Amino acid sequence: MRTRAKGLTALLLGALLATAAPAATAAPATRAATTTPVRGLEVGVPAYVYPNQQMLLDVQAAQPAASIVILNPNNGDNPFDASWQARADALRARTTATGEHTRVLGYVHTERGTRDRDAVLASVRNYLVTADGKLHVDGIFFDTTSRDCGPGNAQRDYYLDLRQQVQALVHSIDPAAQELVVDNPGTAVADCFLEPGKRTADTFVTFEGTYAAYTGAWLGGNVFNLTAGYYSGSSFDPSGTAYWHLVHAVPDATAMRAALSTAFTRGAGYAYATDDVLDNPWDATPAWGFGAETSYAATLG
Numbered sequence: 001m002r003t004r005a006k007g008l009t010a011l012l013l014g015a016l017l018a019t020a021a022p023a024a025t026a027a028p029a030t031r032a033a034t035t036t037p038v039r040g041l042e043v044g045v046p047a048y049v050y051p052n053q054q055m056l057l058d059v060q061a062a063q064p065a066a067s068i069v070i071l072n073p074n075n076g077d078n079p080f081d082a083s084w085q086a087r088a089d090a091l092r093a094r095t096t097a098t099g100e101h102t103r104v105l106g107y108v109h110t111e112r113g114t115r116d117r118d119a120v121l122a123s124v125r126n127y128l129v130t131a132d133g134k135l136h137v138d139g140i141f142f143d144t145t146s147r148d149c150g151p152g153n154a155q156r157d158y159y160l161d162l163r164q165q166v167q168a169l170v171h172s173i174d175p176a177a178q179e180l181v182v183d184n185p186g187t188a189v190a191d192c193f194l195e196p197g198k199r200t201a202d203t204f205v206t207f208e209g210t211y212a213a214y215t216g217a218w219l220g221g222n223v224f225n226l227t228a229g230y231y232s233g234s235s236f237d238p239s240g241t242a243y244w245h246l247v248h249a250v251p252d253a254t255a256m257r258a259a260l261s262t263a264f265t266r267g268a269g270y271a272y273a274t275d276d277v278l279d280n281p282w283d284a285t286p287a288w289g290f291g292a293e294t295s296y297a298a299t300l301g
Helices: 054-061 082-092 117-128 151-173 211-216 253-265 290-297
Strands: 042-047 068-071 103-109 139-143 180-183 203-210 223-225 229-231 243-248 270-273
Touching: 042 054, 042 290, 054 082, 054 290, 068 082, 082 103, 103 117, 103 180, 117 139, 117 151, 139 151, 151 180, 203 211, 211 243, 211 253, 243 253, 253 270, 253 290, 270 290
Parallel strands: 042 068, 042 270, 068 103, 103 139, 139 180, 180 203, 203 243, 243 270
Antiparallel strands: 223 229
């Protein structure tokens, strides 16, 4: 989900889609049985626009509010200045269907684990270290992340270090803050990234792509390993918030409901469906509006 120039070209991680998906349906969904309680489905919105553009005004006005909003000042490379901070503060004051406040994340790209660590951390500090010494975001959304462990788990450990750096920085500013870290491989992630004690994020985007791809085929799970193949990953998800699915080119409101229902049955705790399309599918308000989406998501669970 990189943005460029006007900014805003999406990078979608390619994935081999192997098994047929269940038929799309707008009926309320039932999540596959797990041994842990789940929260139901919530909406997380990537908003890749400038702070005072209409999309962000619409997200802010939605009732109930979105649970997560990602802000993206030039891929995290521009300063998170007063205009961005004000928009973040206004979003964080909104109330979700669960009675919590919207959480705002700052976007940082990682080039699938090849971007220099110091450059990544400089982007992180753009969001977290401000002149007033206050937190204006709740955490970091790491984009274009690797999905593979790497030799000796080197790729996994790159992201583990980033998470630990975010945690330390947030807690140095506000020891009571509950930070949120998200990794976006855009497809099922190797389960080494969720290993107890080595987990690289609170939440993982395990699908990013079109409605046609989402409802026409499915990898078979949110996580994988070379022995078990693809599987649900529910054992790594005690809170019901470990996985997030992002679906664009959704044709209409009926299909939006079908996408959200499908996300819930596939174990997602967060989802977002939009009729926006490439090259940047995260820069416009869906035709049905954000409130229709957050309201429907609240019925699932």
